[in-house]
């Protein structure tokens with residue numbers, strides 16, 4: 434029962450997060466670069482993506498660690514089996530992808546507020562209030578340009594994560 438709940442929470446979090454990153458890169462980022470979105474709309478989408486990243490960034494490692502404890506004891510199973518390697522790849526891809534989303538949105542916020550520190554950013558993210566109604570703040574197209582490399586790399590890693598999860602689901606031998 435707990436195992437099923439852990440799997441469900443894990444898969445739902447993974448689907449929500451990778452789906453959110455892919456959707457932003459597919460549907461939101463290009464429109465922002467074309468100037469078809471307001472600065473507020475794009476900043477809000479980026480902030481919400483960051484919040485999804487942070488919430489699932491708690492749920493995924495917690496449920497993932499529980500599944501490791503359940504399925505990969507002794508821990509040598511992680512390095513001694515192909516499923517174990519797939520799980521280690523999942524963990525690594527999660528870490529790098531998390532960092533890329535955090536950095537991408539931080540770069541956007543620093544376009545508005547160059548001196549914002551890590552503490553403030555970690556507490557606030559990139560709320561629309563940070564735009565401060567400043568008429569001279571950069572437009573959505575400028576924000577999209579600075580975030581683009583980070584978001585594109587995140588989307589590529591999201592695809593790898595989904596392939597990795599599919600290998601596990603498809604019964605990669607132990």
Ligand code: HEM
Pocket residue numbers: 443444446447448451493494495496497498500501504516520523524527594595598599601602603
């Ligand atoms: C902290 C990071 C993560 C850890 C430690 C972790 C760990 C695990 C473990 C141990 C399993 C069970 C493997 C098995 O059945 O043998 C699993 C399954 C799964 N994980 Fe993760 N995971 C992490 C992040 C992610 C992310 C970011 C995604 C997003 C796609 C994801 C998607 C999945 C899916 C869909 C499954 C089910 C695969 C199956 O049917 O067996 N995981 N994960």
